[in-house]
Amino acid sequence: MAIRVTQEVAEVVLVPTSQALRVTQAVAEPVITPTSQALRVTQVAAEPIIGLTQRKLRVTQVVAEVVLMNAVDTCEPSWTFPTIADYPQPANGGPYPLYFDEIVPEWGEYGQAMGDGKPLYGTLQTSRVRFFLFEYGGLLAADAATLDSHFATTRGALSFTMVHPVTAETITGVRYDSYQRSAHQKSWAQERTVRLVKYTN
Numbered sequence: 001m002a003i004r005v006t007q008e009v010a011e012v013v014l015v016p017t018s019q020a021l022r023v024t025q026a027v028a029e030p031v032i033t034p035t036s037q038a039l040r041v042t043q044v045a046a047e048p049i050i051g052l053t054q055r056k057l058r059v060t061q062v063v064a065e066v067v068l069m070n071a072v073d074t075c076e077p078s079w080t081f082p083t084i085a086d087y088p089q090p091a092n093g094g095p096y097p098l099y100f101d102e103i104v105p106e107w108g109e110y111g112q113a114m115g116d117g118k119p120l121y122g123t124l125q126t127s128r129v130r131f132f133l134f135e136y137g138g139l140l141a142a143d144a145a146t147l148d149s150h151f152a153t154t155r156g157a158l159s160f161t162m163v164h165p166v167t168a169e170t171i172t173g174v175r176y177d178s179y180q181r182s183a184h185q186k187s188w189a190q191e192r193t194v195r196l197v198k199y200t201n
Helices: 141-153
Strands: 003-014 019-030 037-050 055-068 099-106 110-113 119-122 129-139 160-163 170-181 190-198
Touching (some): 129 141, 141 190
Antiparallel strands (some): 110 119, 129 190
16 A cells, blocks of 8 residues: 655754754655555654755654454454353264263362461362363374364363263363373374363352
């Protein structure tokens, strides 16, 4: 995009021993202006040319930036919060784990050392934090991809629903606490270790 200067107004400030120039107005326009762009002038530099009978001004630099603005009728559609599928288990196409355990719940306590050196513990939870451990081994590439894909859709933070493998309890608001892949790349013997967490608030 090129810039065409359309108006420059300046005045000379007379000082006893020297002259200084003060730019009082600068207006510029883009030669090609898309309908969604506007121009804002950010810097103008000028120098005086001292002649015998008059003083003239020569503009030496004009710097401008394009401000991008969306037109009213071209706004992007509103963003919809993604819906994450249930955790993949055999009932909904997921692989069988070699090992499952619900770890002894914790209160999610935090501690702070007081002035006398003794810690004081507290929690913001209304009930214990639940942890679920799944261990997979000997997975085919397709089974491993099912687990990997589900983890990727959550971005590591979004919650989902899980059915407890032992009690068949439907648990909502579950998140990934950790997700580990096997070090080797054999397509017939993939390993995954998944730790899920359920907070109460």
